[in-house]
Amino acid sequence: MPTNDVDIRLHPELTAALTALAEAVEEFADRQCLGDSVPFNLNLVLDELITNSISYGLPGIDAPLLRLRLSRTGDTVEAQVEDNGPAFDPFEEAPKPDTDQALDDRPIGGLGVFLVKQFTDDSFYERDGEINRITMRMKLET
Amino acid sequence: MANHTPLSVPSEEHDKAVILCPAGRVDGTNVAILQGAVRERLDAGQTTVVFDLVDLNYISSAGLRVFLMAARDLQRHGGKALFCGLSEQIMQVFEITGFDKILSVHGTRDEALGAI
Numbered sequence: 001m002p003t004n005d006v007d008i009r010l011h012p013e014l015t016a017a018l019t020a021l022a023e024a025v026e027e028f029a030d031r032q033c034l035g036d037s038v039p040f041n042l043n044l045v046l047d048e049l050i051t052n053s054i055s056y057g058l059p060g061i062d063a064p065l066l067r068l069r070l071s072r073t074g075d076t077v078e079a080q081v082e083d084n085g086p087a088f089d090p091f092e093e094a095p096k097p098d099t100d101q102a103l104d105d106r107p108i109g110g111l112g113v114f115l116v117k118q119f120t121d122d123s124f125y126e127r128d129g130e131i132n133r134i135t136m137r138m139k140l141e142t
Numbered sequence: 143m144a145n146h147t148p149l150s151v152p153s154e155e156h157d158k159a160v161i162l163c164p165a166g167r168v169d170g171t172n173v174a175i176l177q178g179a180v181r182e183r184l185d186a187g188q189t190t191v192v193f194d195l196v197d198l199n200y201i202s203s204a205g206l207r208v209f210l211m212a213a214r215d216l217q218r219h220g221g222k223a224l225f226c227g228l229s230e231q232i233m234q235v236f237e238i239t240g241f242d243k244i245l246s247v248h249g250t251r252d253e254a255l256g257a258i
Contacts, residue, residue: 014170014171018169018170018171022167037230037231040200040231041231041234043200044202044235047169047170047202048202048203051169051170051202051204055170097239097240099238099239099240100240100243101240101244102244103213103214103217104214104217106210106214106244108211109207111203111206111207111239112203114239115203115235115238115239118238119238
């Protein structure tokens with residue numbers, strides 16, 4: 001069974017949401033003794049997804065919903081972000097940066113979702129009714 | 143207590159460059175502060191900027207984009223951006239995004255200044 005879960009609604013405003021995220025990740029990491037790099041990476045991937053939701057998905061939604069869940073089962077941390085914005089699969093639609101491109105050719109966008117893919121062992125999108133749900137799993141080094 | 147310190151960008155003048163030392167966290171909420179500090183230097187005609195990241199404890203893609211744009215702008219004006227003092231976590235972000243290959247990344251401030 002997952003232990004010490006986090007399941008919170010975030011206020012859909014960037015400063016409030018990212019502050020609450022950083023606090024939730026730090027407290028979760030402390031309880032789970034996750035070391036230094038896992039909390040940094042977890043905060044980073046969740047920051048990217050939450051920033052996208054607040055910047056692009058939720059504006060114009062009457063009763064915006066933004067929800068964060070964190071749990072750990074064995075050596076795997078699972079994180080979920082849900083919002084009720086229009087259906088959007090960031091893994092399908094975001095441009096994939098070519099990390100071998102020269103400085104002048106490197107596009108400015110697409111880095112956030114790329115970081116999510118790189119820092120997680122598994123990540124996927126699903127549409128559940130009116131909800132966008134992104135689930136990510138990170139294996140802890142044992 | 144989460145380490146959500148506000149971002150500040152103290153600077154130091156050096157005979158070969160200006161050194162910017164962003165301290166705290168850079169994310170989408172405060173990236174304009176970093177962008178403003180960089181823009182001020184570019185507008186003043188500064189062509190060589192060392193970003194000493196020793197006091198930076200978090201960066202998201204919003205901050206990475208500012209670094210990328212700064213390096214590109216400086217290069218176009220015949221100058222250079224150099225980076226040093228990266229934590230293990232931030233170095234990992236640079237490696238994964240390939241920034242370590244397209245940006246001038248050094249261990250210490252002295253090494254960065256020596257590479258100008």
